[in-house]
Amino acid sequence: MVVEYQDEQLRRSKWAIIRWFRLDRLQPERAVTSYWVSSKTLFFIRIPIALYTTVIMWASIGTTAQEGDFQRYFAHFTQLTFIGLHAYLITVLYHNVCYLRTSQPHQPNSFFNQPSVLNYLFSYLYHSIVVFNIITPIVYWCALAPMAKSAANQETITKDEPPVLWWVTTSLHGVSFVLMMIEVIFSRMTLYVNMVLLVFINVVLYMFLTFIIYATTGWWVYGFLDWGQGGKTAGWYIGIGAAFIVVYFVQFLFHMLRDWVARKLGRNPRKPEMRQVNETDEEAGQLRDSGIDTSQLPRY
Numbered sequence: 001m002v003v004e005y006q007d008e009q010l011r012r013s014k015w016a017i018i019r020w021f022r023l024d025r026l027q028p029e030r031a032v033t034s035y036w037v038s039s040k041t042l043f044f045i046r047i048p049i050a051l052y053t054t055v056i057m058w059a060s061i062g063t064t065a066q067e068g069d070f071q072r073y074f075a076h077f078t079q080l081t082f083i084g085l086h087a088y089l090i091t092v093l094y095h096n097v098c099y100l101r102t103s104q105p106h107q108p109n110s111f112f113n114q115p116s117v118l119n120y121l122f123s124y125l126y127h128s129i130v131v132f133n134i135i136t137p138i139v140y141w142c143a144l145a146p147m148a149k150s151a152a153n154q155e156t157i158t159k160d161e162p163p164v165l166w167w168v169t170t171s172l173h174g175v176s177f178v179l180m181m182i183e184v185i186f187s188r189m190t191l192y193v194n195m196v197l198l199v200f201i202n203v204v205l206y207m208f209l210t211f212i213i214y215a216t217t218g219w220w221v222y223g224f225l226d227w228g229q230g231g232k233t234a235g236w237y238i239g240i241g242a243a244f245i246v247v248y249f250v251q252f253l254f255h256m257l258r259d260w261v262a263r264k265l266g267r268n269p270r271k272p273e274m275r276q277v278n279e280t281d282e283e284a285g286q287l288r289d290s291g292i293d294t295s296q297l298p299r300y
Contacts, residue, residue: 003038005029005188006105010112010119022192023120028111030188031092031122032099035262039106042186043096049179050093053086056171063165075213075221077206078140081132082172085180088125092187127195128202130251133180135243140173143224184254191255196248203244207237 006029013024034042060082064073073079098110111119210221220226224236262268 003033005033006107008108008112010116013116018120021194021198023123024116025192026111026119026123027190028095028108028119029099030190031111031126032096032108033188034186035188035258035267036186039096040100043093043100045182045186046089046093046096049182050086050089052171052175053082053089053179056168056175057082057086059164060168060172063162063168072219072221075209077132077221078136078172080206081129081136082176084125085129085133085176088122088129089179089183091122091125092183124195124198126189127191128199129180130184130191131199131244131248133176134247134251135240137173137177138243139240144222145173184251185258188259189255190259191248191252193252196245199248200241200244203241 007027008029010024010026010028013019018024032042033039037045060079061070061073064070095108095110099106099108102109111122207225210225214220225233227233259268
């Protein structure tokens with residue numbers, strides 16, 4: 001039986017920049033429900049995934065500390081990306097539990113009872129992890145891994161990589177993509193076009209961070225960011241920046257495809273009248289922001 005969800009939207013923000021990025025368009029129930037399985041089944045799917053990311057994150061911290069390189073741990077985009085993925089999975093698991101604990105029909109009260117800024121951060125976090133966890137494996141396996149292998153071949157003495165280090169590396173640069181896609185497929189979250197700018201700004205800020213690290217330590221987080229390579233480095237900057245934008249819209253289209261397949265298979269639980277009510281409420285909010293009295297408008 002297909003469950004019909006209300007998909008109530010967050011209260012409209014008074015801040016224009018929040019409205020422009022569509023951060024207040026979040027429909028929390030989409031995060032804790034699925035087209036394909038019940039919310040309870042979704043919860044049980046998320047438990048082992050959240051546990052796995054917890055183990056990997058601490059194993060990554062432990063192995064880095066053991067190698068004496070922990071001071072550079074939070075400088076790497078890979079680690080920051082995985083921490084973001086883990087944070088999202090733990091947060092959505094918490095909200096999933098709260099949703100299931102409400103009486104039937106379930107309500108996402110945990111979202112509506114917390115400060116709006118946390119909901120905005122939740123929405124942003126989702127938009128970022130679905131992009132970053134694609135870019136990270138691509139850059140690692142296409143650029144960083146070959147560079148590391150080439151450097152190792154030039155060493156006269158090499159040592160075998162410990163199994164735990166191989167496991168952590170593979171999880172951070174490959175399994176993370178699988179975990180992210182499971183979340184995308186089974187949840188009902190949506191992406192908004194305007195958010196691509198916020199994701200891109202995040203990438204630019206990270207590049208500025210690498211510049212600061214180099215200026216203070218003389219160490220480049222990633223070799224391909226080294227300005228000393230000339231025009232080749234400029235190509236890396238432009239290519240990676242463009243890749244983030246391309247991947248964002250690939251994910252945007254994938255979300256649309258997921259929703260389209262759900263409609264074709266009759267798995268979209270929202271009735272037409274529900275969609276009309278939500279759309280009418282949103283239009284009314286826009287009119288109120290413009291100073292128009294909506295009480296005199298006809299009701300249908």
